[in-house]
Amino acid sequence: MQVLGKVIIAFLPDDLGSVLKFALLFILIPIVFLTLAFAGPVTAYEKIPLVSYEQVQMYISTAEKVSESTKNPYSEGVEVDWKDLVAIDAVRFKQDFSKANLNEIEELAKMFIEITGYIEVKEGDDVVRYPIYRLRSVDEVLNMLNFTKEQKDKVKEFLSIDFSEFLDSPATDISSGWTPVENELKWPLSSGYTITSGFGTRIDPVYGGERYHSGVDIAAPLGTPVKAAADGEVVYAGWNDGYGLVVFIWHSNNLETRYAHLSKIAVNKGQIVRAGDVIGYVGSTGKSTGPHLHFEVRNGGKAVNPLDFFK
Numbered sequence: 001m002q003v004l005g006k007v008i009i010a011f012l013p014d015d016l017g018s019v020l021k022f023a024l025l026f027i028l029i030p031i032v033f034l035t036l037a038f039a040g041p042v043t044a045y046e047k048i049p050l051v052s053y054e055q056v057q058m059y060i061s062t063a064e065k066v067s068e069s070t071k072n073p074y075s076e077g078v079e080v081d082w083k084d085l086v087a088i089d090a091v092r093f094k095q096d097f098s099k100a101n102l103n104e105i106e107e108l109a110k111m112f113i114e115i116t117g118y119i120e121v122k123e124g125d126d127v128v129r130y131p132i133y134r135l136r137s138v139d140e141v142l143n144m145l146n147f148t149k150e151q152k153d154k155v156k157e158f159l160s161i162d163f164s165e166f167l168d169s170p171a172t173d174i175s176s177g178w179t180p181v182e183n184e185l186k187w188p189l190s191s192g193y194t195i196t197s198g199f200g201t202r203i204d205p206v207y208g209g210e211r212y213h214s215g216v217d218i219a220a221p222l223g224t225p226v227k228a229a230a231d232g233e234v235v236y237a238g239w240n241d242g243y244g245l246v247v248f249i250w251h252s253n254n255l256e257t258r259y260a261h262l263s264k265i266a267v268n269k270g271q272i273v274r275a276g277d278v279i280g281y282v283g284s285t286g287k288s289t290g291p292h293l294h295f296e297v298r299n300g301g302k303a304v305n306p307l308d309f310f311k
């Protein structure tokens, strides 16, 4: 390069303007090359929201939660579409979904809801006001967000793609329709075999970023009874920051099972339980994006894949 530079300078006219033009060429040519090299990836980058499966679950559960809040005896409620939320945030956060958090998603979801009036009902001595809701269109919400024309077009481009691929669960190493085979351990729920998040490394659904998942998340409605996976002793029953309300059970064979995010605990520390005993109820306490059971199995203290016990 240096030799080439000298050769080129040797052929340069003496005036500075031409020197500058040559210097510019040296800058422009690499830029053109770099642009060509990255044009492919950049285009792909812009066509689909770069949202992970776990983040999608966060959008779905928030959209459901907000939609659910619009139901009352006089309103059928409105359905906020999680896809709209994802498309808007892909533009709002410039594809950096690690910036998405539950509060902000919920605020966005609520922007889709307009109260158009109230129905006043006499209930005993009280008059109760029930709101009537209307679902705002994507355009209305984009205007409320002061999106530019370009940003609005981008949102619509995102909405034109097929979102179904975002619903494919990664790394749960089981297929849909799977049911557990019970040997050493019993399944902790009487029904519900949908694993929404597998064991191992994954994207954190609440804070983003990669993290290690010490158990499996099993989808289940709020209040579903949770059962001891085997005979054992309750060694912890109470609150833990990440787990929320959680029960730890020690079993004879060096195994320990943990049941987290419970809405209610039905056992006490020191209690001896038998396999199948109800120890609590499914909830969403602690670091959780919606009702599910976080089920964990530890062998000699080390977390292992719970599903390996049910194959």
Ligand SMILES: [Zn+2]
Binding pocket: 197, 213, 215, 216, 217, 293, 294, 295
């Ligand atoms: Zn979990």
